[in-house]
Amino acid sequence: MTSHPRIALTLGDPAGVGPELVARQLADPASTAVADILIIGDEQELLEAMADAGVEFAWTRERGTGVPQLIDNGGTRPPGGFVRKQPTREGGLWAMASLRTALELSKAGDVDAIVFAPLNKSSLHLAGMTENDEMAWFETVLDDGTSATELNILPELVTGRVTSHCSISEVADLITYDLIVERGELLERVLRARGIDEPRIGVCALNPHAGESGKFGRHEIDLIAPAIAELQRRGVDAAGPFPSDTIFLKARDGGFDGVLTMYHDQGQIAVKLLGFDRGVTMAGGLSVPVCTPAHGTAFDVVGTRSASTGAYEHAFRTAVDVGAQARAARESI
Numbered sequence: 590m591t592s593h594p595r596i597a598l599t600l601g602d603p604a605g606v607g608p609e610l611v612a613r614q615l616a617d618p619a620s621t622a623v624a625d626i627l628i629i630g631d632e633q634e635l636l637e638a639m640a641d642a643g644v645e646f647a648w649t650r651e652r653g654t655g656v657p658q659l660i661d662n663g664g665t666r667p668p669g670g671f672v673r674k675q676p677t678r679e680g681g682l683w684a685m686a687s688l689r690t691a692l693e694l695s696k697a698g699d700v701d702a703i704v705f706a707p708l709n710k711s712s713l714h715l716a717g718m719t720e721n722d723e724m725a726w727f728e729t730v731l732d733d734g735t736s737a738t739e740l741n742i743l744p745e746l747v748t749g750r751v752t753s754h755c756s757i758s759e760v761a762d763l764i765t766y767d768l769i770v771e772r773g774e775l776l777e778r779v780l781r782a783r784g785i786d787e788p789r790i791g792v793c794a795l796n797p798h799a800g801e802s803g804k805f806g807r808h809e810i811d812l813i814a815p816a817i818a819e820l821q822r823r824g825v826d827a828a829g830p831f832p833s834d835t836i837f838l839k840a841r842d843g844g845f846d847g848v849l850t851m852y853h854d855q856g857q858i859a860v861k862l863l864g865f866d867r868g869v870t871m872a873g874g875l876s877v878p879v880c881t882p883a884h885g886t887a888f889d890v891v892g893t894r895s896a897s898t899g900a901y902e903h904a905f906r907t908a909v910d911v912g913a914q915a916r917a918a919r920e921s922i
Contacts, residue, residue, distance in 0.1 A: 594701040594912030597627045597694055599687035600634055603671040604680045605886025606896040607706025608638035613898050614905055615657055616644035624909050626657040629687040635659060643894060662687040674888040676709045681716030684708055692730045695877035702912030703879045704904050707886045721754045724872045727879060735876045738772055740779055741860045741883060742869040742907055746840050747847040748856040749776035760852045764808060769816035775873050776847045777825050782914040791836050791845040792817050792829030793855055799832045866897045869904040878911040880904040
């Protein structure tokens with residue numbers, strides 16, 4: 590039998606709602622029934638998280654007990670504790686220490702997937718992160734030749750991107766035939782990991798009206814359509830390119846399981862309209878899958894116990910699914 594996937598959890602920025610969300614997840618016995626869980630942080634952070642959430646759960650420092658295992662992140666806790674509800678350098682350093690520990694565990698083969706609670710980019714940059722976002726930083730820490738692309742996941746739809754965090758003026762030049770094919774195959778793998786045996790993928794056009802036969806640009810003719818044909822030759826059920834102002838209507842009505850977009854907001858606007866409080870962001874393409882809820886640190890509701898757990902629960906279940914698939918593939922070798 591295939592063993593449970595090993596999932597590393599970090600509690601995110603200590604100024605936000607992340608610790609509460611993690612504690613509420615771990616208080617549900619169903620979590621430990623589907624995964625071996627590593628909590629990256631320290632004992633004080635864990636106790637504060639339970640107090641934030643108003644819950645208690647068993648934990649241990651021993652491995653293989655069926656109870657979540659706490660692993661110290663090696664970070665430095667400020668003497669007076671963390672300031673809440675605002676970005677701080679100390680909070681960013683702490684969050685990065687936990688993430689670094691989780692990534693190092695994955696490099697050692699001890700982790701099948703990682704779930705991190707919400708981060709604050711201002712805190713990360715105050716802490717010295719020079720990359721544009723945490724996904725580029727993951728690439729730096731892993732340093733294994735893999736590169737991240739962001740996928741956004743709702744229970745009913747997954748979107749992938751050809752380009753992501755870049756200026757809109759750079760998008761057209763960054764889109765390539767090879768990148769479209771690579772990201773299309775990645776999107777299909779993620780959909781299959783979610784239990785969809787024959788995933789249907791719609792591919793966005795870049796230009797208005799899908800370029801209107803070249804009148805508004807030739808990306809659809811010269812790059813996107815040929816890449817879709819190559820995906821089809823490789824067995825991917827991909828169709829398009831479709832104008833981005835209508836493709837999500839087809840997806841909403843069940844026409845596609847996934848949508849491949851050409852740039853960041855082309856998919857983000859649609860996903861957040863369809864399910865902001867249910868969305869999951871996944872760093873795909875890395876040597877370890879990394880998931881997080883699509884919402885932020887929600888400083889305005891810290892300490893009120895009113896933060897919705899829906900997106901975090903979905904992030905956890907997504908990590909379990911893709912982590913189980915990765916573990917099964919290794920164990921079959």
